[in-house]
Amino acid sequence: MLLHLKYLRTLDLQYNNFLSFDEMDRYIIDMLRNTTFDFKGNIFECTCQYIDSLVWLNRTTNVRNNLICKDGTEVSIILQDIHYFWLKCLSEFWLDFSVIVLLLLMVTLLVVTIGYRNKSFVMYLYIKLKARRHIRQREAETRRHYYKYDVFVSYSHLDYDWVTGQLFQYLSNGLSLEVCLHQKDFIPGEPIASEILRCVESSRKTVFVITRNFLASKWSMMEMDIARHHVFNNDNDTIIVILKEDIPVHEMPVSLRKIWWRIVCLKYPQNDSRFEHEVI
Incomplete structure (x- = not known):
């Protein structure tokens, strides 16, 4: 805006908070060659960090010579021997x-x-x-050879049709994997928590099919907690997350977010080749 004020003769900027002249300040002042700038009362930084500003002050002609440094020294005194000041800064560096x-x-x-x-x-x-x-x-x-299952799939019962249909067929027939599912592998009459632990520990990988239904299921949350503890206790990365719905990370359970950097996250129906690589 100031650059359009061609007939401006004096600009009073006394007693403001100017500490130095950055590149833009210097450009504007240089362009307004017929304007005198008064910075009286501004306490300037006269350190090596602002050497460019001081060198510029030494050659400009439209800034009034009444500037004071923070330590009380007049800027004009420094400018009288700016070459010495520059060498001093260079030696300090x-x-x-x-x-x-x-x-x-x-x-x-x-x-x-x-x-x-x-x-x-x-x-x-x-x-x-x-x-x-x-x-x-x-x-x-060695553990890999002794796992009973290749993958344990954790999902909400409301997603049963898709998991037992499309996903199960892909894993078991397409990739020839031994798949552990609630409905076919949980032992009847045993506590659910102990069955979850058995399946997680007996599987090379644990796959979570994340949907809104999954996040609302308490048993799904239990499976996730058990899998998280299994990852840390065995110091390995065995969790794969399939995002079947568009759910942002901040809506994920805390137990999953804590190990987000250690899991493999895939979006359905994308990443088929990557999924195959991670599981096998």
């Missing part, structure tokens, strides 16, 4: 940079020295960690 580099070198040297003096321990630690990783992989592979 390189001093800080050198200190940081030196500290990093010292820490690196210390780590290398400690590692060299204790190389047998470092080698032992490396071998132990590598062996532990190998053991975990082997245990996971």
Whole structure:
């Protein structure tokens, strides 16, 4: 807006809250060459952080020379030897940079020295960690062979037709997986909670078919809690979520949101190839 005021001769900006002149401020003032700007009473930052602003003040001609720094020094005094001020800022930067580099070198040297003096321990630690990783992989592979089911499907009874029809056919016939479902695999007469736990622990993966019906079911919430504890106790990622309806994450149960970063979330009817990859 100011750029259109071609006949503006003086702009009084005394006693405001200007700390420095940013790039836009400098551009506007430079464009209004016939306008005098009065910034008296504004307390300016005269530190190396604002060196660009001070260098600009040294060459501009339409800002009145009555500026004061925060420490009480007149800006004009700094501008009298701006080259010295610039060199001082440059030396401070390189001093800080050198200190940081030196500290990093010292820490690196210390780590290398400690590692060299204790190389047998470092080698032992490396071998132990590598062996532990190998053991975990082997245990996971062993558990995989001993799972009774490939996948346990958790769903609301109101979604029974779709799960036992389309999804079950896809998993069992299309992917040749052993599928665990409430209706066919729960042992009659046993407590539901214990059957849920048995099915989760006997399955490589647990698939939750998330719908509004699922979120309203207390048994579905119990299955989700049991699966969540199973994930953390066994330190593996075994949960797959199928979003059959468009439900935002913030409406998901708290127990599911807590492990959202560890689950595989797929939208139906998309991601068939990814679903096959994650399950198999």
